Amino acid sequence: MKVLEAAAVSLSLLAPEQGAAVLLPDGGSAAVFLLHDGSVHAVGNLDPFYGAPVICHGIVGDRSGAPTVASPLGKQVFCLRTGRCLDVPGVALPVFDVLVRDGVIRLSSSGNTGEMTVGT
């Protein structure tokens, strides 16, 4: 019972609570975060307020227990689980599905961003 192999980023490239940008096949990017508890989250990298690809550089933390990232430009805080902006209602980042197996992170989104292949 396995998902067929999709593509991947090596987990070892991530530092805890420091985001990294992953280039997607369509030229867009995802911001990927390894959290303190070992979980991995991925959201869209474009700051919706500025249109700049910077979410991966935001400070990771939590608000009321939910993992968050703050935009490095405007400091709006986004929930890493849902992508929702917790400061401005109605704004959200796209959320990617993340599967981590054997040290390899695979991203996938139900939108039209493609899957990823990345070496170490």
Add this chain to the structure above:
Amino acid sequence: MSARTDATHVVVVGHGMVGHRFVEALTARDDAGQFRVTVLAEERRPAYDRVALSSFFDGADEAALRLPPLDRVPGLDLRLGVRAESVDLDRKVVRTSAGASLPYDELVLATGSYPFVPPVPGHDAPGCFVYRTLDDLEEIRFAAARALRAADDGSERAPDGPSPQRASAPAVGVVVGGGLLGLEAANALRLLGLAPHVVELAPHLMAVQVDEGGGALLGRLVTDLGVTVHCGSATVRVVTDPVSGQATGVDLADGTRIDTPVVVFAAGVRPRDDLARAAGLPLGPRGGVAVDSSCRSAADPHVWAIGEVAALDGQVFGLVAPGYAMAETAADRMLGGAATFPGADLSTKLKLLGVDVASFGDAHGRTPGALSVVLNDPVRQAYGKLVVSDDARTLLGGVLVGDASRYALLRPLVGSPLPSDPAALLAPEDAAAGAGGSGLAALPDSAQLCSCNAVTKGTLLSAIAGGSASDVAGLKACTRAGTGCGSCVPALKQLLVSAGVEQSTALCEHFAASRAELFEIVASTAIATFTELVTRHGRGRGCDICKPAVASILASLHTGDHILDGERGALQDTNDRHLANMQRNGTYSVVPRIPGGEITPAKLKVIAEVAEDFGLYTKITGGQRIDLLGARLEELPLIWQRLTDAGFESGHAYGKALRTVKSCVGSTWCRYGVQDSVGLAIELELRYRGLRSPHKLKGGVSGCARECAEARSKDFGIIATEAGWNLYVGGNGGFRPRHAELLVSDVPRDELIAILDRFLMFYIRTADRLQRTAAWVEAMDGGLAHLRDVIVHDSLGVCAALEAAMAAHVAGYRDEWRAVLSDPRRLAKFASFVNAPGHPDPDISFTVERDQRIPAPARPLLDVEPR
């Protein structure tokens, strides 16, 4: 309390919900350190809330589902990812998958169940899943996303093909099994965007819990929600792609084929009694380790079984509440108590796909002579059935579908005489009875707010009043309320609000202390990391408020360490993170340090060349430097290298740190000048560069009272006099300009520097987060006079310490940009993409204005103004 060496060694196999509860129950009461516990956990993660597993698809992640950690249990040995392979009952040893042989005194089997997968051809093809663990759900989510994308691609290609306008068929997901688990899985697939089909062998859904009438209504309601139901159908095989082996569909016995890349088996569970079976322990007739009412194996008094793997009188219990009761029973017995597990009824009330379903007592009317009363209300879409004794006086059980609001009232009545006519009990609740229900205040203290854990309103109120809980997390920790299905959490919140739990003046939700208090904590302890500080003096994982504040404190107190190393890197704010100023389009600016604003023509040329080579926009700043804007992240190290080679360092135009010390030309050239203002400004800028502070710091030095350097608009401003220097502090430009005030006059250079050292360090130690020196002096008790007492007259006896702290800063200063260039791990942080480190980000583009490159017009993705 630590475990004694003669302690009884308890080995628990399985760290699921029940094994976890057992360890909690045993160790909570083990004051004498009588027990030493080892837990073998096959899953890679510590115990989590399996009952709430499906909330994973509503956004809950592993952290949210995790059960309270056992890290306070002394001597607990939790071995994650380690399976028990076999048990030797005679030698009392467990062999583990890691190759260890673990001797035990008491062995507790809490291995739960495994999903039953009908052995149809193709059942193990890629694309087939079960629904039991977080790993399973992660894989399902991933497969669903792939399936959706594949369907999308298909429909996009359609217009080119010959068939006109092929309707984009939604991707289908199939669930085999129409019970509780199957319907949860169907809902999960629906949340993931697939069109779910449920295949059930029995003639109606949830055949175990509800009768045919209830099942029929359930089927209708679920169909309305977009689930396709195939009842009375057997799955005969999973169709697979001949090349990839991937599942592409399922075939039903009636010949139906459902095309689908995702098949979830949820056809029931079986106890994981393989260890016990191999060891020769007696099992129940339908599996499960046979235990007596103390949860001990019938054959070996040192082996216990609890949770789904245990069978009492031949019956296994597939719910968590009986499992918890078994855990408490076994723990109590080991501690010398006499608790018994009497068995449990499998009453359940659920909301499946938004439909209420409840079943309690003898739901199927199997008691001899039992009668049933049915109310089937197609208008209200509600079905209710009561099973009563042959004399119609005693309630035996029942089924409710569509509206289960009567469950709370009816379930406790099982076995008791009926208070009224059975039909009346099923009739819709009248409005009057329902009205007062929502007001939490109206409930008596004895009312159970959390039914999963039997916690009353009174218990919660006293936890709040007693100060042991000030938020939901606190209530969960001390009462367990809200840790089951979670449906009571809104009520818990409401209770906290109405109890008026105090609002604190803390730094943020993670620290109750202020910045100055945290500074003292870090200064007076050996704490050197954020994690340690937040663990010992805060909560949670921090945020964009406390992390940079702590980063600054750590930078002030541990001056030798690089701000990007280890965990420190994750604390840095926007600009500090990459040692350059982030601009609105995600590029950076570099501002080479030009101390005092003095620069040679040769160095000016280098700046010009770097700007040209990297296409940087250049502008003269107010701090007597040159700003180079528009560098991409991956270009920063290249730019720094060029600057470093020419004898520059990059500078702080960012960060809560010293920016520049501005100066006029002073006595060297100016005919009015009385002192060398440039020389002093350079000395001060080099002395205080890299100094991290609560807010940015600026300085200025003027060579005479004409004040051409505008020094009094700075945090520290120095104006030359015939006899020495006047020092002014607390000035501010910005949006509330303020002139610096005279602190000391006519002091010689050395004394000036000593006082300035103390001033800056005192500010760093005691100011609030983001409090400029102006606001700090204004807010100070006693104001400037007090400040003068402390740092000039040493009224607090801290001057020596302040000077020593500054001396440590000066001695510890390193060029932080150069330190990046020589370290591959630090350099790695300057990659545009982890998977394409030097690839320019296509989302960054430029245009030209007045012959220079500027950001292309912003393309914000929405019409909301940034704050």
